[in-house]
Amino acid sequence: MTKSRYEITAGFLPLLDSALLVVAKEKGFAQTQQVDLTLVRERSWATIRDKLAVGHFEVAHILAPMPIACNLGLTAPAPRMIVPMALGLGGNAVAVSGGLWWEMVDNGATGNLDARSSGAALRRVISQRIGDRLRFGVVHPYSGHNYELRYWLSASGIDPDREIEIVFLPPADMGDALKAGSIDGYCAGEPWNTFGVLKRGAHLATVKAAIWKSSPEKVLGVNGRWGDSHPEALAAMLRALYNASVWCADAAHHEELAVLLSGPAYIDKSVEWLRPAVTGELRIGGRYTQTVKDFFVPNAKAATFPWKSHALWFYTQMVRWGQLKHTAPHQHVAGNTYRPDIYRSALKTLGLAMPAASSKVEGALRMETPVGSSGMLTLGPDGFFDGTLFDPDHVDEYVASQKQS
Incomplete structure (x- = not known):
């Protein structure tokens, strides 16, 4: 067996989207x-x-907006963090x-998970x-859950x-809080x-993939100081995670993935709870199921890029909901x-085929679209879901339009 050159400790929460880290190891x-x-x-x-922040972890499975919030000084202790990879x-x-x-109803x-009709009904x-x-739960102020729930609600009037x-x-507390009547719904x-x-008698109203198709959720957060001083170790870690993403995306591995994640060291819950999201055959309420093939995407569509x-979209939501003021320096920190x-x-x-650009107009692609000269991506x-676009080259205009909506 090859002797390891790099020792890396990664933190994670027991969630489906820790899959790339679990598979990279197992x-x-x-x-x-x-x-x-x-x-x-x-x-x-x-x-x-x-x-x-204190160096107990070099890298971590983390909420996609949290490293931005840390770098903007919105949360303490706040390590300088970089995000070199998404986790799906x-x-x-x-x-x-x-x-x-x-x-x-x-x-x-x-009952078809459509964001528009369920939002109008709500x-x-x-x-x-x-x-x-009504009271809804989300996992953290600087989370995709908070921003996508708010976006869905606001666009629904x-x-x-x-x-x-x-x-x-x-x-892990959401379902129990729902059954106890402490909350009426949650995004998790x-x-x-x-x-x-x-x-706990819940019913799915909609899914992230219906609110914003191909949207980010968790990322690999890296202590900036460690990443700067250990570039070879970080690169090796990214290659391991990418190869894990390919494995996770293969339908032939879905059952094994559900079993791996359910293990006592990881999510430590029934395989029955993991299988629906891994396969896209979601239990939506009672005995009803619905297929959402892009519910969780570990590799396709440049899912790790x-x-x-x-x-920058997460940054605009921080501005929109009063978490900080929009300034050019703040935007620069967020984007970088x-x-x-x-x-x-x-x-x-x-x-592998990678995007040539580092940004794109979010919401511009209405269908699966081959890009690049090779067409391999x-x-x-x-x-x-409401048909709007986010152009990262026009952040000022987007922020102003949200203030009016």
């Missing part, structure tokens, strides 16, 4: 790259952030209580609940600051939506948190 992709990878399970994103696309859903779901919800329910605000209440809970990653459906346009240059340098030896569709 299937030997890290070892092949001479990485001795230690995985440490944590309960909260704050702990992940703090342990990155999609993976979240919005679950609601059974009672709220049937109110939504009475107001036009169709708006009608809220208009009928004078003085009785619901003011997420005035017409509902948003609270913050660990993902898997397996906690499936758990809510199977064990750290697009600067993703970083994501590092496609490191990704390209690390993976060039693998001979396919992107999209990547549209927002």
Whole structure:
């Protein structure tokens, strides 16, 4: 066996989208790259952030907006963080209580996970609940969950600051809080939506892949100081994770992936809870299932590429919801948190097709589209459900338009 040259400790939360880290270790992709990878399970994103800050972790499975928030000084202790790789696309859903779901059905919800019809139905329910605000849970203020829930609500005509209440809970607590009546719905990653459906009477209202197709969720957060001083180790880690993403994407491995993730060192829950999201055969409520083939995308559509346009969209949401002011220096910090240059340098030896650009107009691709001279890379569709576009070259205009919406 090849002796490992690099020792790397990675923090993770027990979620579906830790899959690339788990597979890199368990299937030997890290070892092949001479990485001795230690995985440490944590309960909260704050702990992940703090342990990155003090050097207990070199890298971590982390919320895609959190490194941006750290670099902007919005959360402390705040390590300087870089994001050289995404850990897949999609993976979240919005679950609601059974009672709220049937109110939504009475107001036009169709049960097909469509973001537009379910949002319109929720708006009608809220208009009928004078003085009785609904409460939704998300996992952290600086999370894709918070921003995609707010985007969905706002584009559906619901003011997420005035017409509902948003609270913050660990993902593992969401289903229990729903059953207890402490919250009426939540936006979380898997397996906690499936758990809510199977064990707590929840129903899926919509999914991340319907709110914003091909949208980012978790990324590899890297302590900036460590990454700067250990470029070869970081490159080896990225190659291991990319090879793990290829393995995860193969349908022939889906059952084994669900079993791996369910193990006691990782998610430590029933395979029954993992299988739906891994296969895309989602349990949406009661005995009903629905196929969402792009629910979680570990490799296709440049799923591991750290697009600067993703970083800048998260930045615009921080501005939109009053977490910081829009300034040119803030925008610069946000955009430069994501590092496609490191990704390209690390993976060039693998001979894979990579995006030539570091940003793209989000929402512009209405269908799967081959890109590049070779046509080997396919992107999209990547549209927002309300048909809007985000052009990273026109951030000022986008921020101004959101203030008016």
